[in-house]
Amino acid sequence: MNYFSSDFKLGILGGGQLGKMLLYNTRKFDIQTYVLDPSNEAPSRMACNVFEQGDLMDFDTVYKFGKQVDVLTIEIENVNVAALEKLENEGTKVYPSSKTLRRIQNKATQKLFYQDHNLPTAPFSRFAYASEIEDAIDNGGVTLPFVWKAAQFGYDGNGVKIVRSLADLKDLPKGECIAEQLIPFKNELAVIVSRSATGETKTYPVVEMEFHPEANQVEYVICPARISEDVAKKAQEVALKASQAFDHVGLLAVELFQTEDDKILINEVAPRPHNSGHQTIEASYTSQFEQHIRAILGLPLGKTDNKVASVMVNLVGAEGYTGQVHYKNIESIMAMDGVTPHIYGKKETRPFRKMGHVTIVDQDLSTARQIAEEVKKSIKVISL
Helix, strand or coil, X not given: CCCCCXXXXXXXXXXXXXXXXXXXXXXXXXXXXXXXXXCCCCHHHHXXXXXXXXXXXXXXXXXXXXXXXXXXXXXXXXXXXXXXXXXXXXXXXXXXXXXXXXHHHXXXXXXXXXXXXXXXXXCEEEECCCCHHHHHHHCCCCCCCEEEEECCCCECCECEEEECCHHHHCCCCCCCEEEXXXXXXXXXXXXXXXXXXXXXXXXXXXXXXXXXXXXXCEEEEEECCCCCHHHHHHHHHHHHHHHHHHCCCEEXXXXXXXXXXXXXXXXXXXXXXXXXXXXXXXXXXXXXXXXXXXXXXCCCCCCCCECCEEEEEEEEXXXXXXXXXXXXXXXXXXXXXXXXXXXXXXXXXXXXXXXXXXXXXXXXXXXXXXXXXXXXXXXEEEEC
C-alpha cells in the first residue's frame, strides 16, 4: 500500500503529547492523520489533518471515528475496546489489537497474564473491592507493607500507593485493585520492544529510571542504564518474552525491577510510545515515535542503537502553581550544550502535570547526568 502523499488515512485515539510526537513523524513522511481526543485543547490538534473532539470510552464515538481510517492506533490505553473489536471484525486494521489492549487495560488481568505465561513478576493478590484488603491482612493473606494499585485508569503515579499501615487503607478508592508484594529493588529499568505487522522485532537499549519520591513520576531517564551487560541482556530477554506473549504490533514499553540479587521482574507494560523512550528523539538512530509508525504500517523497522548517551528530564507543573503556564528560565537551559526542550502544548499547568521534557545528550553519560541536574534546578514550570 502507498502510505506517503496518498489517500491512506491513519487514525490515532488520543491527542496528548504522545500523539503530538507521533505526528512529528507522520508529517515527515506526509501521511494523512485523523485524531480523536476529548479535549478541544489537545496538544495534537495543531499537527494532524483532521481533529475530532469526542469521548474515547464511548462505543459509537470510537466506532464512527475508526470507520473513516485505514489503520487505527492509540496513544493512551483507556479507549473503548468493544468498538475496536467491531472495527477489526469489519476489516479496519487496529494496532495494538483489541485483544492485546483488553489484557493490558486492567492491571489485575495484566498480572494474571504474566502468571499464566511464566513471565517474572512480583507476587500479588486481586480484590474486587479495596474494603476486602483489611480482612486479607487479618487472616495473613496479605502482609504489610505492600503496593496498592487500582486495576483500571491509573497513570503517572495516580492509582498507585505504598500501604505501610492499616491507616493508609482509609483513603483508597473503593473499586477493583491489586495488592502487590513490595519488592526491594536496586533499579527501575525499562525496555521498549518494537514489533512490526510483518513480525520483525527489535529492542531499544535498556534505560534506567529515577523517580520523584512523592509524585511517583519518572524524574530522569538514563540511557544506557548503568548496569552490567549480564543484567541488560536479562532485561531485554524478559521484555522480548513479554512481547511474544502479548503478540502486540507497534511498541511495547516494559517497565522492570532489578532486584537486590539481580533478578528481573516485570512491573507493568504499555502498548504505545512511552515516557521511557522520549530521549530516542535526539539520542537514537530511530525515535520510538517513528518506530511505532513503521511497525503498525508493516514498514522495515529502523536501527535502535544509541548515537550518543542521554538523560531525559520530565518537566512537570511545580507545586503551588495552577493556571496559565510559564516556563521560567527556559532560555538558560537552551544555552547549555546538548540540551533540547520539548514543550507539549498544554496551556494550563497544575502540580505534577506533565508539561514537557528536556533531553540532554553527551558522549559521556556522567556529564549528561550532571547537566540534567542543572536543567532540573534551573527550569521551573509555573503559572503567570
